[in-house]
Amino acid sequence: MNNRERIKAILSYENYDHLPLIHFSYWGETLEKWAKEGSIPMDIWTEFRGDGSPAEVQLDRIIGWDQSYGVGHSFYANDLFPPFEEKVVKEFPDGSKHVLNYYGVVELRKPEAGSIPAEIEHTLVDRESWEKFYKPKLIWSFDRAGKPSPETEKLVFDPNRETWLSLGYGSVIGTIRNWIGVVNLSYLMADDPELLEEIVDTFAALQYKVMEENLKKCQSFDSISIWEDICFNYGPLISPRTFENLCGKHYRKIADLAESYGIKFRHVDCDGKTDDIAGTWVNNGINVMFPIEVGTWGGSYQTHRERFGKKVLGVGGMDKKVFALDKKAVDNEIERLKPIIDMGGYVPCPDHRIAPDAKFELVCYYVEQMRKIF
Secondary structure, eight states, X not given: OOHHHHHHHHHTTOOOSSOOOEEOOBOHHHHHHHHHTTSSOHHHHHHXXXXXXXXXXXXXXXXXXXXXXXXXXXXXOOSOSSOOOOEEEEEOTTSOEEEEOTTSEEEEEOTTOXXXXXXXXXXXXXXXXXXXXXXXGOOOXXXXXXXXXXXXXXXXXXXXXXXXXXXXXXXXXXXXXXXXXXXXXXXXXXXXXXXXXXXXXXXHHHHHHHHHHHHHHOOOOSEEEEEOOOEETTEESSOHHHHHHHHHHHHHXXXXXXXXXXXXXXXXXXXXXXXXXXXXXXXXTOOEEESOOOTTTTOOHHHHHHHHGGGOEEEEEEOGGGGGSOHHHHXXXXXXXXXXXXXXXXXXXXXXXXXXXXXXXXXXXXXXXXXXXX
């Protein structure tokens, strides 16, 4: 069997020869650290861009991974077009800046800061700003159907490929949260729910069209990938009822379109504690939970299985924090994963990018031990 066949077999509760060992890429700072300490060639860090690039494939071979689960996710172009032109709004003596980004958000950027910048001001605040600045940037054209990286394009049209490949839909409301901010989104739910619904419906319809056109060109995708960062460590950033009313119908459309092209797996990537909105996904045809963050709230595929049964599948849930500790911690994490893997319908994967505190030798050790056991 190849990796593509293995992942499909596991998510279909079928037999497979061995567990595919997958990851979801790395922070750039992680590769920089490993390169400077001599653990990996310097050109892997400088040329790495993910999505099946030669540098990523080379690193997979060095560590022993079978593949990245993120290959193909960038095969879409359905955001603001054209994006806002980035410009510096204000500069400060310490070198930090207020910058208008491509979403129309003024954010604080600090020198050498690796975390997400703080949001200072938003262009999208009401119907006038929606009509003037955003709605004109969400008009369909065939240019939006996307141009994948050369590596992804080669895989997409290879009927004999061995790599699992996802088609990215984009997001129903997560990207809108990026445009408007959490506080403004909260106000809009109460002050002008009709406008919020219009924004969600307009954006979702555009992305559906992009997805449809890509599927017309190629039907060989293995899954549909949805990005939906709409939760934090205590729960959703939006009322679960509002989330269901605004977004449920669009997930159903995504699932139905995927089914019409024979794509059985639709996964959603959402940070944070998703328990209160997971039902909207599962009840509307989104059947793969990813990445199942272990986090501070102890997310687990077991929780989803107990609630939804075998109709919910899982990818992720491996606690990458052990990569910063020692071999004993890695062994304990593998022991924790064993009964979850045995349930079926689940492929372990370090949640999100492997962080800069990860020790290269422990990542290799994890892969080596998993290979021996599974």
